[in-house]
Amino acid sequence: MEKADRYLSAGTRANTRRSYRAAIEHFEVVWGGYLPTTGDGIVRYLAEYADQHAISTLKQRLAALAQWHVTQGFPDPTKTPTVRQLLKGIRVVHPARARQAAPLLLRHLQQAVEWLEHEADAAWQRGDHSTLMRHRRSIALVLIGFWRGFRGDELARLEVGNTEAQAGEGITFYLPYTKGDRQHEGTTFRTPALKALCPVNAYINWITVAGLTQGPVFRRIDRWGNLSDEAINSHSLVPMLRRIFKDAGLPEDLYSSHSMRRGFATWASANGWDIKSLMNYVGWKDIKSALRYVDPTSSFGGLALNATSIAPLQQPALPER
Template sequence: MEKADRYLSAGTRANTRRSYRAAIEHFEVAWGGYLPTTGDGIVRYLAEYADKHAISTLKQRLAALAQWHVTQGFPDPTKTPTVRQLLKGIRVVHPAQAKQAAPLLLRHLEQAVAWLENEADAAWQRGDHKTLMRHRRSIALVLIGFWRGFRGDELARLDIGNTQAQAGEGISFYLPYSKGDRQHEGATFRTPALKTLCPVNAYINWITVAGLTQGPVFRRIDRWGNLSVEAINSHSLVPMLRRIFKDAGLPDDLYSSHSMRRGFATWAAGNGWDIKSLMNYVGWKDIKSALRYVDPTTSFGGLALKPALNAALQPAVLGQA
């Protein structure tokens, strides 16, 4: 059974296993519930935390409780009509707008990369290899993250052995699995070489200066300039990116790792990509997932008022009311 348990465990992502364990612990310890439970028990549990947690958190805990009951051979108490009615009522009483990361604007990407390039050149001239590595890594991170629309965990899992790059041609990344790849079939993601803000050149420059030939693409660099053999933690990307943007003179609290993905989707939509092409390129299976990342204001093109002009007209419009 040990061998079977290994494969059964591999069938569920580590993050999912951790979150499910935390949900079960919350039900039993924090709330004081008993397992197995009934539909009425689930209703009381949800009602207790309806005004304390987001609906997405409650649904995640329901999924964990459902899995526990099914795997233990008990009826699933989360699928009763009363539970479904209660969830609907929570949405009505506690409506919540889904939070989305701001899309990274192309002009902000250009500004950040220009600053990083200048700093990298200065570090090279003074022989500061540690700083040179940091900036080359940052350039590769933001350009690959933007033009490929990768999530933070996907950037952290990129491997040199699964990456093929050719200057002036393009780059391809193979990921054994991703969030949308439920069957773990793996997928290859390709991006062409670009005239400016090129992710191919950024990748080649980074692995060259770091002397990397195998292992994770993006790694931690300690304060002494030592390069780790392990990949960066995906949770460290947000503070890393915000530090980059702040140093480049950009609003550091505006963007997160998802901003690069949403920024590319917004750029693509504004440049005439249809939704099917965008889904195929980024790897979305569900059209709702794709539409969450597209800023609809880009569809107005040249007809949209510029922010400054809109602000100037607002007092006049209000005065006419």
């Protein structure tokens, strides 16, 4: 069974397994519930925390409890009519506004990259290799994250062996699985070289200065400038990005790792991309997911009072291939 357990475990994402374990522990230890439980038990559990947690958190815990019962051979108590009615009531009594990351504006991206390039050149001139590596990594991170619309976990899972870059041509990334790739068939992402803010040059500069030939693309660098063999933790991206934006003189609290993805979607929409082209490029399977990332103000184009904050002054448009 050890070999079978390995494949069964691989069939579920590690983050999902951790969150499900935490949900079961919360039900049993924090709330004091007993498993297996009934629909009434689920109702009482939800009612206890309805005013303390977001509906998304409650639904995630329901998913964990449902999976536990099904895998243990018990009826699923989360699908009863009473549980569905209670969830509906929670939405009515505790309406929650969906929180979205602010889209990273292209002019802010340009400001950050210009600052990073200046600091990288200064580090090279004084022979400070560790600082040079740190800034080259940051440039590649924000440019690839923006122009490719990658999530934080996707950036953390990029591998040098699965990446092909040609200066002046383009860059190709292969990910064995993504959030939208439920069957783990693998997805190839391509991005052309750009005249400005080029992710291809940024990638080549980074792996060259870091001497990378295999393993993770984006790796941890400790306080002494030592480059790790392990990939960065996707959860560390938010403080890393906010530090970059702060040092570049930008409002760092405004942005998160999703800001790059949403920033690209907003830029693409403002520059005439239709929703089908955007979905194909980023890899969205569900149109609702795609629309959540598009800033609706971009639909007003030049008539919007803040149109200059959306449309770039020097637009490094993705050329047709």
